[in-house]
Amino acid sequence: MKLISAFFAAFIYVCFTQNLVFTGGYGSSEAIRSAARPRQIMLFSIMIAYFSTVTSLICRVVLFIPAMKNSSTIVSLAVYAGVLTIVYFISVAILKVLLGKSDWSDLEIEKFFRQTAVSAFNTIVLAIPFITERATYGVHEAIAQGLGAGVAFLIATAFIHLGMRNLEENTEAPLSFRGTPALFMYIAILCLAFSGIMGKSLFF
């Protein structure tokens, strides 16, 4: 029971209270780009959840090795990035076998792999093992962190997409602010809101 409650506490914390995209800025450029492609939001979020969960889990297991316990950030980076790269190659190899039997064209497969690479190698995925290490989370919490990263990304992308839809129709915005600048302002307001949820003091 304790494990389950700890799992859900970590999950909710990453998803809502400390939304990694809005309070940490992790994966914000990927969130903006995938928000512009509404059909790919779900797939992209699932991929991020997969890579972050698997990487976080493996990295947490690696931390059981005594030599890794008091390692520096440089060593941690080498290990985590190495784990992420291996997970990516294994996943792509499996996908290549599976997609080889499907009706997908070469172009579609290439596009899918490109998207897989973007979802694997981004700051939100690589940040999860570092957060797990610094917060001294257990294995179950590491899994919750990984899954929560995917859900947090999905929530952030959905919010950004909704904002994009409203901003696109807006003809009253100044000409120089239309498009990207207006979206940045919108995300800034969302960041402020999520920081407020965290209970941070914002001004003075």
Place this chain on the structure above:
Amino acid sequence: MNNNFFQEILVKNPVLVGTIGLCPVVAICTSLKAALIMSAITIVTLVVAQLITSLLLKYLPQWVRLGLYTVVGMIVVVPAMIIVDKMSPETMIALGIYLPLLAVNPLVVRNCEREAVDATLGQSIFTSFCAGLGYSVVLIIVGLVREIVGAGEIWGHRIPFIHPAEAFMMPMGGFVLIAFLAAALRVYFRKIDPKFADELIENSRTNIKGSNKAKLALRGAKYADGSTVAPRQKRQKKVKEKKERPAKVRKAPVTPEEPIEVPKEKPAFEVMTLEQAEELRSANLPPVETTVQSELAPPTAEDPVINEPEAPVSQKTSRFEFVTLDLSTTTKEREDAERFAAAVAATKEQKPQRQILNRRGQEKQTRPTTEEVVEETKEGEDE
């Protein structure tokens, strides 16, 4: 926009135009020192990755290449971390986990995939250097402003008259600053080339794919309903107008000076021929308002009756006026006319009834006229 260097730094700016590599800008760029360190690492990473890709990686399949960019990033970031740790340990602590995350900077992947694979070595390195420089410009401006506004310091020195606003040290501050920088860049583009500035908005990466609403909104073109205003805005405007509309004011009463329009009534008589009138009379119908109109040919000089002084004859009843024009040319017709006049005279004695024929020949109930009412009351008084 022909200057290549200028184009790479401003027109293809990774942050302000390409919306890529935002994490380091909004998260860790909270001081000038951090911004400079990040800038240096980014430029070196970009150039080294470009070099390795041009020499080796471009011969590999794309899915392998994409996986190896992280390794290339690590090759640069790990030594950089060692150097920073030795030179300024407090900065290393301040940068936290964000510095190692530079190994997976999407800017490296984008640049290598765009340039290193297709362009020549020299061209791709030049492009990477310019992209890194454009990225650094944004990092330095954001870092400097955030340090001043958020911490009330410049390069670690306290500015006495500035109250630090902590919110600017959070990602929110970073997003606000890059929003203003992107807007400033647009203003600059608009001054140089307005058409390009419009294209920038139309082809912005933040526009939803497949949607042309931004394009329409920019051009003021028509939406599906034919208007130039977006449907959502139209609805909002309507609601706003409804709220702002003043209370209904009652119409002022009509002043006596104004002419009062009287609704036109249908003519209470029917035009008919002599034969029709005869028929009506023979059918013993009650007297009706009748005007006799002759449809006969106009009289000629040979006609003996034409110069007779008796015609026309006008007879009045209490209610109706019958005008019988004696336009008959033959004796028989004249006799008929006389007979009709006699019949009319006979009806004079009868009391006029409250009914007339409408155009379809049906009976129609009407209200008694004033004259009729006066006559009736007189008769009553006499009795």
